[in-house]
Amino acid sequence: MVWTVENLGVTRGGMPVLTGVGFSLAPGQALILRGPNGVGKTTLLRTLAGLQPALGGSSSIDPGDVAYAGHSDGVKATLTVSENLRFWADVYGTSLTEDVMVAMRLVALADRPGGSLSAGQKRRLGLARLLLTGRKVWMLDEPTVSLDAASVGLFAAMIAEHLAKGGAALLATHIDLGIKADLLDLTPYKARAA
Numbered sequence: 001m002v003w004t005v006e007n008l009g010v011t012r013g014g015m016p017v018l019t020g021v022g023f024s025l026a027p028g029q030a031l032i033l034r035g036p037n038g039v040g041k042t043t044l045l046r047t048l049a050g051l052q053p054a055l056g057g058s059s060s061i062d063p064g065d066v067a068y069a070g071h072s073d074g075v076k077a078t079l080t081v082s083e084n085l086r087f088w089a090d091v092y093g094t095s096l097t098e099d100v101m102v103a104m105r106l107v108a109l110a111d112r113p114g115g116s117l118s119a120g121q122k123r124r125l126g127l128a129r130l131l132l133t134g135r136k137v138w139m140l141d142e143p144t145v146s147l148d149a150a151s152v153g154l155f156a157a158m159i160a161e162h163l164a165k166g167g168a169a170l171l172a173t174h175i176d177l178g179i180k181a182d183l184l185d186l187t188p189y190k191a192r193a194a
């Protein structure tokens with residue numbers, strides 16, 4: 001199945017931000033959204049993930065197939081790392097396995113309360129959650145913020161494995177993750193009023 005987005009318009013604060021956005025996304029494909037600050041990358045991802053209504057156009061991406069990771073890690077401060085992961089596994093009807101902890105180097109942190117983690121450790125925990133969703137399309141907004149170089153490498157490997165299994169990823173990122181990805185510059189779609 002190939003997902004298609006056609007002539008999509010997105011809005012923020014009641015103002016059109018992007019109009020006429022179109023692209024397709026196939027299993028195994030990563031598409032990186034580019035464009036300057038404020039162009040509308042977050043707004044587009046939120047719209048496609050079903051978190052806000054579109055201004056017009058169409059998307060064949062079912063929000064029920066989407067795992068969205070935004071700016072907030074959603075870590076529960078009073079739960080330990082493994083409890084946070086189990087909580088998310090319950091939400092998505094999956095189960096926590098050792099490889100999820102290993103993927104984002106969380107094994108040594110398993111019993112630490114979420115609230116005691118550093119920013120990068122919280123981000124690693126938030127990203128590990130993607131593996132528990134069982135969702136096909138990952139939508140990621142600046143996923144590498146706070147990550148050190150080694151963690152960026154772990155994350156890139158996690159995405160590569162997701163793609164190899166037939167998943168897809170739509171990412172807003174300014175850094176080169178070293179994965180094979182297509183680029184979509186949103187600048188031409190900027191609404192005049194934005």
Ligand SMILES: Nc1ncnc2c1ncn2[C@@H]1O[C@H](COP(=O)(O)OP(=O)(O)OP(=O)(O)O)[C@@H](O)[C@H]1O
Nearest residue numbers: 012013014017036037038039040041042043044194
């Ligand atoms: N609550 C709001 N009311 C009106 N406009 C807003 C509101 N929030 C954001 N905007 C505007 O919407 C536009 C799109 O913002 P968005 O966060 O989608 O951009 P972005 O491309 O993700 O930016 P960045 O690279 O800085 O994260 C920006 O011009 C922003 O100033």
